[in-house]
Each structure stands twice: as structure tokens, then as C-alpha cells.
Amino acid sequence: MAVSIAHRVAGDGLAIVGAMALVWWLVAAASGPGHYAYFQSWAGSPLGYIVMIGLTWAFFQHLFSGLRHLVLDIGAGYELKTNRTFSILVFVLAIAVTAAIWCWLLVEKL
Amino acid sequence: MGNGTPIGRVRGLGSAKTGVHHWVLQRFTAVGNLLLVLWLIFSILQMPGLDYVSVTSWIAQPLVAVPMMLMLVSIFWHLKLGLQVLIEDYIHEDGLKFAVVMLLNFYALGGAALGIFAIAKIAFTGGAA
Numbered sequence: 001m002a003v004s005i006a007h008r009v010a011g012d013g014l015a016i017v018g019a020m021a022l023v024w025w026l027v028a029a030a031s032g033p034g035h036y037a038y039f040q041s042w043a044g045s046p047l048g049y050i051v052m053i054g055l056t057w058a059f060f061q062h063l064f065s066g067l068r069h070l071v072l073d074i075g076a077g078y079e080l081k082t083n084r085t086f087s088i089l090v091f092v093l094a095i096a097v098t099a100a101i102w103c104w105l106l107v108e109k110l
Numbered sequence: 111m112g113n114g115t116p117i118g119r120v121r122g123l124g125s126a127k128t129g130v131h132h133w134v135l136q137r138f139t140a141v142g143n144l145l146l147v148l149w150l151i152f153s154i155l156q157m158p159g160l161d162y163v164s165v166t167s168w169i170a171q172p173l174v175a176v177p178m179m180l181m182l183v184s185i186f187w188h189l190k191l192g193l194q195v196l197i198e199d200y201i202h203e204d205g206l207k208f209a210v211v212m213l214l215n216f217y218a219l220g221g222a223a224l225g226i227f228a229i230a231k232i233a234f235t236g237g238a239a
Contacts, residue, residue: 008196015189022185023225026178029165030228036162059147066140073137104155 003087007065010058018055053102061094136191142184146177166232175233182225190218 028039042048068086071077077086153174157164168174193214201207 011189011192012196015193019185019189019221022182023221023228026169026225026228026232029162029169030231033162036165040160059151063144066144070137070140101151101155 003065003068003090006061006091007069010062010065013058014055014062017051018058021051021055053098056101057094057098060097061090064090064093132191132194136188139184139188139191142180143188146181146184149177150181169229169232170236172233175229178229179226182222182229186218186222186225190214 025039025043028035043052068077068090071086077083153168154160157168169178194211197207197210197214201210
């Protein structure tokens with residue numbers, strides 16, 4: 001149940017915050033250096049990092065539980081033990097990939 | 111609503127009253143998002159910098175601009191389908207449901223159009239130049 005709720009929460013976050021941030025980034029880049037600098041001042045702020053790290057987690061949480069749904073769609077993975085393992089794996093993988101990406105970014109770019 | 115065969119009972123039930131087409135499109139766009147957003151994330155991780163010149167000259171390339179436009183179609187289509195299910199599950203009053211689904215359609219089409227226009231402008235005006 002938790003993995004299903006997390007799928008919706010992560011999906012809503014991506015749909016509203018994620019999609020708006022993506023469009024803002026593109027519109028800022030299309031509007032010239034001044035607008036882009038303003039976007040960067042937000043993206044580079046502590047709040048910007050919290051939002052970007054949150055969106056990274058939401059994306060991979062939604063991706064892995066989405067893959068789980070595709071497996072369930074073909075009628076596989078309904079055995080209690082398998083289902084439980086997949087559910088836990090979704091949370092573990094999402095956190096692991098988010099941590100890996102941001103550790104890599106912090107080491108490489110800063 | 112059918113009252114004979116099981117399939118007849120299934121048709122017309124559920125909070126949305128319809129669904130197979132929606133269900134299939136949600137999966138098509140899910141796979142689209144999987145491929146295109148992963149491409150965006152790996153591209154961003156490999157870029158030398160995320161400053162104005164690096165980003166606009168990257169987006170201006172045809173093999174970046176086109177996948178990016180397709181990504182916006184896939185993302186906004188998928189989020190429209192997903193949020194619609196959410197609305198249908200939690201809003202039970204017909205008039206309000208109609209209004210909120212309408213707003214969702216405006217958001218999805220408007221957001222996709224704005225994003226695609228921004229990419230086109232960057233591409234056709236040659237990026238940073």
C-alpha cells in the first residue's frame with residue numbers, strides 16, 4: 001500500500017512542481033541571459049537544491065514503482081513474497097539512485 | 111450499463127465510466143517518459159556546465175531540440191492522464207469534477223505548448239548567438 005501511495009505522491013509532485021520547473025527552465029533559456037540568470041539564482045539557492053533533490057527522488061520513485069506496475073500488468077509478481085520484495089526494492093533503488101546522482105554531482109561539479 | 115454478461119457490467123462502471131484507451135496511453139507515455147527523461151538526466155550530468163551559453167547551444171541542436179519537444183508531449187500527456195485519475199478518484203461532485211478536469215486540460219496543453227515554443231525559439235534563433 002505504501003508503494004502505491006508513494007507512486008501517487010511522487011507523481012503529483014512531478015506533474016506539478018517538476019513540470020513547471022522544467023518549463024520555467026526552458027522559457028528562461030529562451031528569454032535571454034537576464035531571465036536565465038534569474039532562474040539560476042533560484043535553482044542555485046538552498047530551496048532550489050531541496051526541490052531538485054526532491055524531484056530526483058520523486059522521478060526515480062515513480063519510475064521504479066511504474067516499472068513494478070508494468071510487471072504487475074503482465075500478470076506477474078502477485079505472489080506475496082515476490083510482491084513484498086519488489087515493493088521494498090522500489091524504495092531502496094529510488095533512494096540509492098538519487099543519492100548516487102547527487103553525490104556524483106557534488107564531487108564532479110563543486 | 112449492461113446487466114447480463116460480466117463484460118457488460120464492467121462497461122460503464124468505475125469512477126471514470128471509460129478507460130481502456132486511457133490505460134494504454136498512460137503506459138505508452140510512461141515508456142516515453144522513461145526513455146526521454148533518463149536521456150535528459152544523463153545529458154545534463156555530462157554537460158560541461160549549465161550556464162546560459164552551454165544550455166542554449168545544446169538545446170539548439172536538432173537531435174536535442176526534437177527529443178526535448180517529444181519529451182514535453184510525453185510528460186504533459188502522461189501527467190494529464192495521471193492527474194485525471196486522481197481527480198476522478200477524489201472529487202465526487204460532477205460539476206466540480208468537470209471544472210477541475212477542464213483546468214487540468216488547460217494546464218497540460220498550455221504547459222506543453224509553452225515548453226515546445228521555448229525549445230523552438232532557442233533552436234530557430236541559434237541558441238546563445
